[in-house]
Amino acid sequence: MPQLTREARERAARFLREEARPLERALYAHRFAGGPAAAAEEALAAFRNDDGGFGRALEPDVRTPSSSALATADALRHLAALGAEPGHPLVAGAVAWLRGAFGGQAGVWRVVPVDTNDHPHAPWWHDEDGSLARIFDGFRIIPRARALAGLNHYAGLMEADWLAEQTVRAADDIAAAEDAAFGGGGDGLVYALDLARAPGLPAGRAARLIERLRAAALNVVERDPAKWGGYAALPLKVVDGPDSPLADLFADAIPANLDHLVASQAADGAWDPTWSWGGAYPEAWDAARREWRGVLTLEALTLLRAFGRLAV
Numbered sequence: 001m002p003q004l005t006r007e008a009r010e011r012a013a014r015f016l017r018e019e020a021r022p023l024e025r026a027l028y029a030h031r032f033a034g035g036p037a038a039a040a041e042e043a044l045a046a047f048r049n050d051d052g053g054f055g056r057a058l059e060p061d062v063r064t065p066s067s068s069a070l071a072t073a074d075a076l077r078h079l080a081a082l083g084a085e086p087g088h089p090l091v092a093g094a095v096a097w098l099r100g101a102f103g104g105q106a107g108v109w110r111v112v113p114v115d116t117n118d119h120p121h122a123p124w125w126h127d128e129d130g131s132l133a134r135i136f137d138g139f140r141i142i143p144r145a146r147a148l149a150g151l152n153h154y155a156g157l158m159e160a161d162w163l164a165e166q167t168v169r170a171a172d173d174i175a176a177a178e179d180a181a182f183g184g185g186g187d188g189l190v191y192a193l194d195l196a197r198a199p200g201l202p203a204g205r206a207a208r209l210i211e212r213l214r215a216a217a218l219n220v221v222e223r224d225p226a227k228w229g230g231y232a233a234l235p236l237k238v239v240d241g242p243d244s245p246l247a248d249l250f251a252d253a254i255p256a257n258l259d260h261l262v263a264s265q266a267a268d269g270a271w272d273p274t275w276s277w278g279g280a281y282p283e284a285w286d287a288a289r290r291e292w293r294g295v296l297t298l299e300a301l302t303l304l305r306a307f308g309r310l311a312v
Helices: 006-019 022-033 037-047 069-081 089-101 114-118 131-135 144-153 160-175 187-196 203-220 254-263 282-306
Strands: none
Touching (some): 022 037, 022 282, 069 089, 069 144, 144 160, 160 203
16 A cells, blocks of 8 residues: 655655744654644644634634634644643633634524625635625535534533533434435534533433434445545545544545555645635635645645554
8 A cells, every 4th residue: 555655744744844834843843853832832722812702713724813603613622632721721711712702592603794795705615795694604514513522621700501512412413414414525524523522411322323424425425436535525534533423424435545645645744725716815715725735745644644654
């Protein structure tokens, strides 16, 4: 099986050191070179707002500086992976922001703030008369599932009854969703898997949710290598390692997808996004594309290591 050679791995590392955002540089150092988690937390703090939430293009396709549930949930995911304690100010601020931004009876968070239209953004983040809620299935999965997964990781900071109620409610809603809710690039499946693996989800509901996601994945994930060069839900998008709840479903496709990942590295060591903004905000897209290259390069190296495809 093709591996990422030592020379190719060094090109990727050099790209991250020299071209990526400070966040991806620090995360790479932490994951691959024993760098301190505190350095990555400090880099993540650059995306934090005074209200405790995160924005400032942490999600490169959304350029508004305002806090969003999308970015704040992602920040909590990073903090949990870095082992940040509940008392860490970034954690406490993010948890408080998410609790305050919760949509009440709707039981969801708006994915990005209303001022997104006033700043450069990818076309799919544009909201016109409620189009964003329609595109993202009423926000039942994105960002709700990841937000609740993060809140469950730091459950000690939350009202236990409220968190349990919202977690179960979200899991049941997602389990009842149509396959179309998980389509597109597969992000809905990834977010739902975050919730399925959350520590606060009762075992029976977690099993039911995973069963539903396994069924949806068979209809959403693209197995045809000829279609992997575009924007699609690739097997490695939803299978982050051999222990993933979906790994066995795509055992036949994962080796070829890993081969594809190795082969798609650019000459400078990076991996490129397979999407664009279609000509909108060209200068901002150039900046977002550079940032995505760092994000995707770190993701590629992390996946290749998880499957034993990095040459030592």
